Amino acid sequence: MRNHMLILLFNICVIASAMFLALTVHSLFAVIGLGVFLFPLLRMANILRDLDERERALDGLSAKIALGFSMTIALLAVALKIDFQSRDVFVFFLFPLIAKASIFFALAKPRETVMKYVGRTLVCLYLFFVILSHGVSLTTLIESLPGLGILALVELSIKWRWLSTAFFVLAVLISPMFLENVGKPGAFITFVILITPMLVMGSTFFKKEE
Structure with missing residues (x-):
């Protein structure tokens, strides 16, 4: 139970960091944080109960890997000064979901x-x-x-x-x-x-x- 609470706290801190980066660097960071951790947080809170214990651990691991990858991509986009339109924002929610799901399947x-x-x-x-x-x-x-x-x-x-x-x-x-x-x-x-x-x-x- 304690480990679950620590993991949940860590995930919340990561999302808080994403929100801070969204306010100070680029709004895309908020969308990426949501895309990566939406389903893991729902599972940690037992709202979703579709995975066993091993799969839940791999779900959390895949989320962290996808987060690092997604943040790198977002920083690259900012460095390249790409002018994204409001219609492109959904893609930055979709991409972390795709990355996380792909990594989870590869692991589990x-x-x-x-x-x-x-x-x-x-x-x-x-x-x-x-x-x-x-x-x-x-x-x-x-x-x-x-x-x-x-x-x-x-x-x-x-x-x-x-x-x-x-x-x-x-x-x-x-x-x-x-x-x-x-x-x-x-x-x-x-x-x-x-x-x-x-x-x-x-x-x-x-x-x-x-």
Whole structure:
């Protein structure tokens, strides 16, 4: 019980720090803190009871890793002086959730489960961004093809472990496409949201069988 209270206190202090940074540096820090710790805090307070004791510990660990990663991304965005609009704020809530969920699955679930959920979510996100950019059009159909290719790679990687390393290669190959425009909000947001699940899926190659 004491350990739970200490962890809860630590999480509250982290969120308080995020709020302080939001007031003194950039408002994005508040959204990131909320995105990372929303569900862990609900579980610590026993409002959500969907995980066992081991999974709850990994849930907290994944939140802390995602927090560090998300804060680094936010600081990078501030350093690059990217001019985000109010409509972009939801993405800075979405990104920590994606990062935390991906890391949690990588820590807590079998390799096949990680590939299924993280990979299919990645494809859905890619298709979402394509449709958001071009609407229902021929361009959307053409630009959806890489997403379908990624889906095929995900399904094959479930069967053959070594293929999961292809996601590291894919992350390296697509990075230049975004980095040359990284100062633009759309390119920056798309890059960090797509790259994170790719790195997680690539890391499943090193995950031991349950």
